[in-house]
Amino acid sequence: MLYNDSIVALATPSGAGAIAIIRISGAEAITIGNSVFKSIKNKDLTKQKTHTLHLGHIIDDQKTLDEVLVSLFKGPNSYTGENTIEISCHGSTYIQQQIIQLLLRKGCRMADPGEFTLRAFLNGKLDLSQAEAVADLISSDNEASHQIAMQQMRGGFSNEIAKLREELLNFASLIELELDFAEEDVEFADRTQFHELLNRIEFVLKRLIDSFAVGNVIKNGIPVAIVGEPNVGKSTLLNALLNEERAIVSEIAGTTRDTIEDELVIGGIGFRFIDTAGIRETQDVVESIGIRKTFEKIEQSQVVLYLFESLKFKVQSSEYILEIEKVKNQFPLKPLVVVINKTELLTDDEVAEIKNQLQPLNVILEMISAKQNLGIEELKNQLLSFVNTGALRNNETIVTNTRHYDSLLKALEEITKVKYGLETNLPSDLMAIDIKEALYHFGTITGQVTNDELLGNIFANFCIGK
Structure with missing residues (x-):
């Protein structure tokens, strides 16, 4: 597809609101905008400076559609690099x-999803x-995913990759030069320096690859399964964590017959809490399905809260204790937190006994x-x-994109x-x-390759408009 025409789209969410923004980009964007815009001071948009604002009306033939404010950006000094x-x-x-239909009639076409950013690229x-x-x-x-996205958008990740690629490219050129003078048996690429470069590239690639585990968690949230017998307070705990009445609380065992999910941001990190059906022997067909789903949710979760009354x-x-050991053995790689609920009913000696x-x-x-909301903050x-937030606090590059992760793995394999x-003196x-x-x-x-x-x-x- 050619990207030299003018495109239009709604840049704000669809639906009614106080203000909406309609974006046009392309070589003729300003000319098309000027053809439907009448400035209150009779300004010609095509003759105005870039990065200026203009008040006026959108006119369709002799009909005024709205009073608007037009922001003018001339290429290449715009988001897309085009007139916008x-x-x-x-x-x-x-x-x-x-307004959009009017602009379509004037020569624009509707933008595809992400086309403004595609043109910027x-x-x-x-x-x-x-x-x-x-x-x-x-x-x-959440704060963490926002921080990572901002760091990558400012070029932190791409700058690190570009630097490594440039250094490797320089050595690749010297290796290619050696091939041109193969009969003279000369070495233009210093093998010691080349080995040091490969070690450095390998170190950086491994660090970036390892960061994906944290980045993926931060981007998608950490699933936490709340499990336990019926009526031990799983729904009450979920409500306490979320600080709202999200789950139904009842004295009747088996009230929660399906999983209930909600998200909470703790310290800038998103956690997805899953309140599951109670684990017990039951003849109830519907409750049995919920219990089966409980084990599925434990499998999908990264942390398990095992709740006891x-x-x-x-x-x-x-x-x-046998049940706890069983869950530990079945899911050895998942952090298991044993949560004893309703501790206000115990004496200090009884609490100490459970700990022992x-x-x-x-x-x-x-x-x-x-x-009573006791111990919730500690939990x-x-x-x-x-969550390993050290890299986040130190503003290190964290990989969150699966495509990037796959390319890094393949690059490491080649390195x-x-x-x-x-090391083996390969030709x-x-x-x-x-x-x-x-x-x-x-x-x-x-x-650079696409x-x-x-x-x-x-x-x-x-989304459309971005």
């Missing part, structure tokens, strides 16, 4: 549609990883009263401790091959092949 205008009109859906205003960060920024719903635990501690009984299991123990802090070839022409592959995978991250199918897949997930 933004029309701030009143937020009536009728007004929005009337094609015009060199940002690289591909920065373009993808725009989508992440729009969808960020304090007085029952005091009486049935040996039985419950659970100590040999080497589990994390939290004593709470969900109903939140415990959940936050499962490992080059390193092995260097330069064979090493050159692996170096080119590594450069290719670096290039796919920033968009194709229409890749761009289509990336920008298809953008």
Whole structure:
């Protein structure tokens, strides 16, 4: 597809609001805007300076559609790198549609999803990883995901990759030069320096790859399953964590017959809490389905809160300890937090006894009263401790994009091959092949290597107008 025509789209969410913004971009954007805009001071938009605001009316033939404010950006000094205008009109859906239809009749076409950002990429205003960060920024719903998206949009990740690629490219050029003088048997690339570079690239790639585990959690939220027998206070705990009446609370065992999910931001990190049906033997068909889903949710979660009612635990501690061991053995890689609820019903000696009984299991123990909101903050802090926020605090580059993660893995594989070839004195022409592959995978991250199918897949997930 050619990207030299003028496109239009609503840049604000659809629906009625106080103000709506309609964006036009393209070589003829200002001319088209000027054809429907009548300034209150009779200004000609085509003759105005870039980055200026103009008050006036949108006119369709002799009919005034709305009083608007037009923002003018001349290429290349605009988001897309093209001539761009933004029309701030009143937020009536009728007004929005009337103005957009008028602009379509004047020569614009409707923008595809993400086409404004795609044009920014094609015009060199940002690289591909920065373009993808725009989508992440729009969808960020907590402080941590917002921070990572901003860091990537400013080019932190792409700058790190570009620097490595440039250094590797310099050595690749020297290796290629050696091939041209193969008969003279000379070395232009210092093998010691090359080995040091490969070690540095390998170190950075491994760090970025390892950061994906944290980045993926921060971007998508941490799923936490709340499990336990019926009527031990799982729904009450969920309500206490969320500080609202989200789940139904009842004295009747088995009230929660399906999973209930909600999200809470703790310390800038999103946690998705899943209140599951109670685990017990039952003849109720519907409740049995809920219990089966409970084990599915434990499998999908990253943290498990195993909740017990304090007085029952005091009486049935040996039985419950076996259940805790069973869950630990079934899900050995998942952090398991044993939560004793309704501790206000216990004496200090009884609390100490429960702690002593659970100590040999080497589990994390939290004593709470969900109903009285006791120990809830301590539980939140415990959940936050499962997330490695050190890299976030230090403003290090964190990978959150699966496509980037895949390219980094492939680049590391090729770098490992080059390193092995260097250590085993592999011929330069064979090493050159692996170096080119590594450069290719670096290039796919920033968009120095791309194709229409890749761009289509990336920008298809953008919202219209961005």
